[in-house]
Amino acid sequence: MTSSMKAVVKTGPEYGAELKEIPVPDPASGQVLVKIQRTSICGSDLHIYKWNKWAENNVNPPQIMGHEMAGEVVALGEGVTSVEVGDFVSAETHIPCGQCYQCKTGLQHICVNMKILGVHTDGVFADYAVIEEVDVWKNDPAISARYASIQEPLGNAIDTIRAGEVAAKNVLITGAGPAGLLAIPVANAFGAATVIVTEPNDYRRDLAEKMGADFVINPLEEDLEALVAEVTDGVGVDFVAEMSGAAAAIKQGLKQITPGGRIALLGVPDGPVEIDLAPDLIFKGIDMIGVTGREMFQTWFIARRLLKEEKIDIEPVITHEFPLEDFAKGMELMESGNCGKIVLKP
Ligand SMILES: [Zn+2]
Ligand SMILES: [Zn+2]
Missing domain, CATH: 3.90.180.10 (Medium-chain alcohol dehydrogenases, catalytic domain)
Structure with a gap:
């Protein structure tokens, strides 16, 4: 050596x-x-x-x-x-x-x-x-x-999606940076009914489609609320995986959740984010979950199985x-x- x-x-x-x-x-x-x-x-x-x-x-x-x-x-x-x-x-x-x-x-x-x-x-x-x-x-x-x-960022995505218990549920992923992109096949492997992704960057929207998202939209130019209403029969999504850290995405994501649903936040905002707690969280009975890193070592075992059995691409x-x-x-x-x-x- x-x-x-x-x-x-x-x-x-x-x-x-x-x-x-x-x-x-x-x-x-x-x-x-x-x-x-x-x-x-x-x-x-x-x-x-x-x-x-x-x-x-x-x-x-x-x-x-x-x-x-x-x-x-x-x-x-x-x-x-x-x-x-x-x-x-x-x-x-x-x-x-x-x-x-x-x-x-x-x-x-x-x-x-x-x-x-x-x-x-x-x-x-x-x-x-x-x-x-x-x-x-x-x-x-x-x-x-x-x-x-x-696998390290894949573990971030796994931990976030796992928090949503997404089987047969409608999922919104806000932000298609690497962790958001990895969350798409994970949500599909975990049995999500539909995966909607919001991302302002054209290149990354294209990648989100390649990763297997059902619907991909630009939240700055297209009507997310109308899309969610259409996809979920007016119910709203069950789970939001917030991967961007953008204040606007966090607020927009919260509004799309059906009462009793959940949001897990992995994206890291630059500073404090103002949330209207009463209408957007409390009266809707929303669970809000902070995700940091990956659970040691449960997420690594899941990553190994998903990769080895080719459950995710x-x-x-x-x-x-x-x-x-x-x-x-x-x-x-x-x-x-x-x-x-x-x-x-x-
Ligand atoms: Zn990393
Ligand atoms: Zn310690």
């Missing part, structure tokens, strides 16, 4: 990142070293790249970027027993403390002392990366590295694959919105 590697490093508190040649890290006790086969760009990577307020408050450069990946274990730190050299793995990206109230009660994914791979620690946009043993997920060898790399969501060196091209595309998932190959 070589002693140096290339890595995409956030070098300072400003726009951009640099490709650097740096030493291959040593796995410490309880960690494994993984040779990265594929990695993929997440919305949070773009925030770190552009250096927004959230990044400023969470990231401490210099640091290697990235958290979504698939690769092969090449070395073990002291005390690692559940993983072997040669295992084909991906990484859960929430690093739980294991000691807090949440961790001790089966809620590791919302640990109060949570660290996130590639946000609070060195990430995976590199030839090699160090992963905590607790976060290592052994992939089924039948799953390709590019699909295995995007996620190929259309991977719109671009670049060499790692071209990460800046990937970031620009992400910023334009004219892409699905962008996969990088070291």
Whole structure:
């Protein structure tokens, strides 16, 4: 194994990142070293790249970027027993403390002392990366590295759709970014009766159709209320999966839910969102559910089954694959919105 590697490093508190040649890290006790086969760009990577307020408050450069990946274990730190050299793995990206109230009660994914791979620690946009043993997920060898790399956002989509108990129900997905797009085949695999998707970007509306949505509309130009009334016989949708974080989409989504229905929110708004609670939530008896990350590790088992049994086709969501060196091209595309998932190959 070589002693140096290339890595995409956030070098300072400003726009951009640099490709650097740096030493291959040593796995410490309880960690494994993984040779990265594929990695993929997440919305949070773009925030770190552009250096927004959230990044400023969470990231401490210099640091290697990235958290979504698939690769092969090449070395073990002291005390690692559940993983072997040669295992084909991906990484859960929430690093739980294991000691807090949440961790001790089966809620590791919302640990109060949570660290996130590639946000609070060195990430995976590199030839090699160090992963905590607790976060290592052994992939089924039948799953390709590019699909295995995007299981992390697929887990976000699974957790959101799961919250809706969508079997035989009418579902509205607001926002067709990568997580929204992945939510479409998941909703279909879970047995949704109809899947309606709203998305202002033309390119992503087109992708939403390819991913298997029944109805796809531009909420800024078309009449969502009329469409929902027609599709649901005037009842309204049973469940909204809010994937955009846009205040307008959250408000519009709430209005489409039938009384007694549910909304799960995965999209992260920039700031406070004003909701008219009495008519839109309280008097309609709506369940509102916050979703963060993925339940560990239930969502990974579901992702494995769906991929292995080909219950979902996620190929259309991977719109671009670049060499790692071209990460800046990937970031620009992400910023334009004219892409699905962008996969990088070291
Ligand atoms: Zn991600
Ligand atoms: Zn904890």
